[in-house]
Amino acid sequence: MVLSGGDVSSVSPDTLARIQQAVRHLGYVPNRAAQALKTNRTMTVACIVPDIANPFYPSLMRGIQTVLESESYDVIAINTDGAPAREKRFLEWLRQGRVDGVIGVFWAVRAPEFAPLVEVGMPIVRIESSRKSGGPFAIDDIYVDGRAAAHEVTTYLVGKGHRHIAMIAGQGGPESVRVEGYRAAVTTAGLPARVVVDDVFTEEGGFRAASALLEGDLRPTAIFAANDLMAIGAMQAIQARGLSIPSDVAVVGFDDIRASSFVSPPLTTVAQYQGAIGMKAAELLMERLSGRKSGAGTVTEMPFQLIERSSA
Amino acid sequence: MVLSGGDVSSVSPDTLARIQQAVRHLGYVPNRAAQALKTNRTMTVACIVPDIANPFYPSLMRGIQTVLESESYDVIAINTDGAPAREKRFLEWLRQGRVDGVIGVFWAVRAPEFAPLVEVGMPIVRIESSRKSGGPFAIDDIYVDGRAAAHEVTTYLVGKGHRHIAMIAGQGGPESVRVEGYRAAVTTAGLPARVVVDDVFTEEGGFRAASALLEGDLRPTAIFAANDLMAIGAMQAIQARGLSIPSDVAVVGFDDIRASSFVSPPLTTVAQYQGAIGMKAAELLMERLSGRKSGAGTVTEMPFQLIERSSA
């Protein structure tokens, strides 16, 4: 009771002092494994993301860590690389009772596949790119409306007079929803849609996709990238050809990673406030971990905002 | 034996099949806490870094995760913010038996403070910015010679004809060693040293420090930043004043984060190959975890390289 930092009122001050004396003297530290075995609580939470090296995710994790740490939970970071096989593997892994809860960005795995975890009572928070309820499952979703955001970006570009707007995206992930929004907006405006998808969602992928776009005769006057990393790669491709941004080709990204304000010209993009998303996700998880909430999953929408800088 | 994936040779094929059948049927998954309690191995390693949002560290962690995961260890990520109090707190925390080993970047805590951990047999790998043996302790160090690198950068700048080279740095961390190298080189060249230190080692800090430098009459012709984030901030400050890089003011950074090749102009910097450092650190840790090595700590130097781009 004293050792685990619990209620001290039922211990005489004298005994308390004796215990504390002994603890200090022996350098005693409680063993977490034994505690976990006894209490069924590991005080650890898993954070599963596609790529820890994509600046978007560390910002998210920062937010998560901030609130969970203050509740004395630890955070385990896991990369899935956005690969379905790895996502499934870690879902399996979570059942080993290593963690008390999960916050994750899952690209391939769908709600029903979480069933075994949910049945076991594991709190789960998913971070999504579109409204997508966990259905009958006790999964809390939190999302930014990527479709609406992409629609707004595209409409913004149309408003600037662009008649040939192309989109570049990476395989998997939130890209598809953003492409949808782009297609809808471009169609409404009576313009042609043109989408180039690369295997990877990094600068390299953006460079390649943009290069493909710039090769042909019909060079777009604006490129909308599904994320900032790809946008930055596209800027490279454009500038490498001696074209200038935004006068020859405008560029818009998505995520508002820090680097975006430091490239030249500063990148116009969509902010998703990943720190806030992370904190919100952690709070939702805490609701469940603390038993304050139970039952059906919730869906929370978080805001986005078009950040106008100079690249478009 | 069968359940824990160990030696199967001493089990009849028949029994084996029956067990596997039952396992699948019941969806049995071993409980890690109980395993840990029994075996004294948590199969988890802590990775302690100053700031997970600084792109340098995710790259490092990527390397670490790659090798540890292949040995079926998990990695816990922890931020210290480079704050001495937090570093100490987590050192204490490590004694709770949550992890089997530690890989960390420690800015304030010195070798003797690891003593309680070392005594308990916890393998520790430190990532440093200068040769600094763990002394009598069983701590494996791995470092890049920041002093030599900074010296080389400064000498390079002198070679380019700069007579007024300033350095900007953040509080704490590897900065001090780099400042040393800068001072030595500048002194050797018979030039004055000028160092501005900001509280934070991010773009903001770099912006502020560079601004201070540009205010005065004696504007430097070259600024050497202790890390890339600060260098990028400095570039902003320079360009905001309508000055151009490198003709008015040259800029060199340190770390070679990915963003550095995408800023404009691309940043000249020092590569430390963080992925390789992470992998090496993980390998050193595995040596201890597997019992292949024991006894006194080792010191491993890793290479750096000046990457010439267009900012200087």
Place this chain on the structure above:
DNA sequence: CTGTTAGCGCATTCAG
């Protein structure tokens, strides 16, 4: 080769 058993270090119950 197979089935049984004794702790690992705690939190929690119960008797004092």
Place this chain on the structure above:
DNA sequence: CTGAATGCGCTAACAG
């Protein structure tokens, strides 16, 4: 208010 006793689920050592 305090001390002692009971498993948590597993692994390793043992007896069959």
